[in-house]
Amino acid sequence: MAQSDENLANLDLNGLRAEIDDIDQALQSLIIRRTKVVQAVGAYKDRVIAAGGKVKVPYRPAREARIMRTLVDRHNGAFPKTALIQIWREMIAAGTRLEAPYTVALCRNADGVDCWELARLNFGCLNEIVEFDTPREAFYALEEGRAAVGVFPKPELGEAQPWWTLLSDDSPVRIVSKLPFGGRPVGRGEQTEGFVLAAIELEESGDDRTLFIVSLPNEISMDTARKKIANGIDGSAILGFSADETGDRRFVLVDVPGFFCNRAEVFQRALTDQGLDPEDLSVVGAYGVPIPEDALS
């Protein structure tokens, strides 16, 4: 029998435990019900694929971002929001696995950093995590469908052979999410950030950032490029730059506020207005802006 908050103080230990048992039963019934609905979503997606749709990976990070933000917004009481998110992470990850098999690809950066903890927290206790020797191998696993998602360490400015140069208009693999999204692991992995890559369509979550790669002639110094990109696109940040093999141009990974899927021309125009004259510009991803730490306390 559900007790009022005031009445809890009058219950003995058995009474309180009986109350917890009732709540657990209600929660479990809802999990069973939610799972049936997720399986119906999986069946719906199968029908779309059978009708000629392209999407084979069930992961929908924009939808997940909306769910997590709603949870945080409507929460109250003493239960920590980060732990609340983690309960949903497990539920969503386990349910996604029922929709289609799910392997998570990992790789290390040049400093040996990987995102194992972030991957385990985000994709749950059941999904297989496979560590590849190189980012290139992890990337091919995504392209070939041997892994559904990959978690790659956040790019470092100036690193040799950055993984993000594998992204292009010719590949279905995109950056689709940023981790951690809602709360950091405590201890190991606390400082790590990463991007999730998957061969899925980009979708809007309501508060997003877009990533594009632009190729610029090498005569333009990084400082000039940085200033002009900042002047041309409000709120933009350069996440990486690299020289290509021929050495006459460099690639720059730029992170900008807003959702600009399939709208590379917007950036092309902004950079041309700054006199940068980009040779090639591709939108390579978009991600829901993670929930800020202060909204989780």
Ligand SMILES: O=C(O)C(=O)C[C@]1(C(=O)O)C=C[C@@H](O)C=C1
């Ligand atoms: O909404 C969907 O597309 C689902 O597959 C359901 C669900 C969920 O459990 O809520 C599961 C996986 C997706 O990444 C997003 C949400």
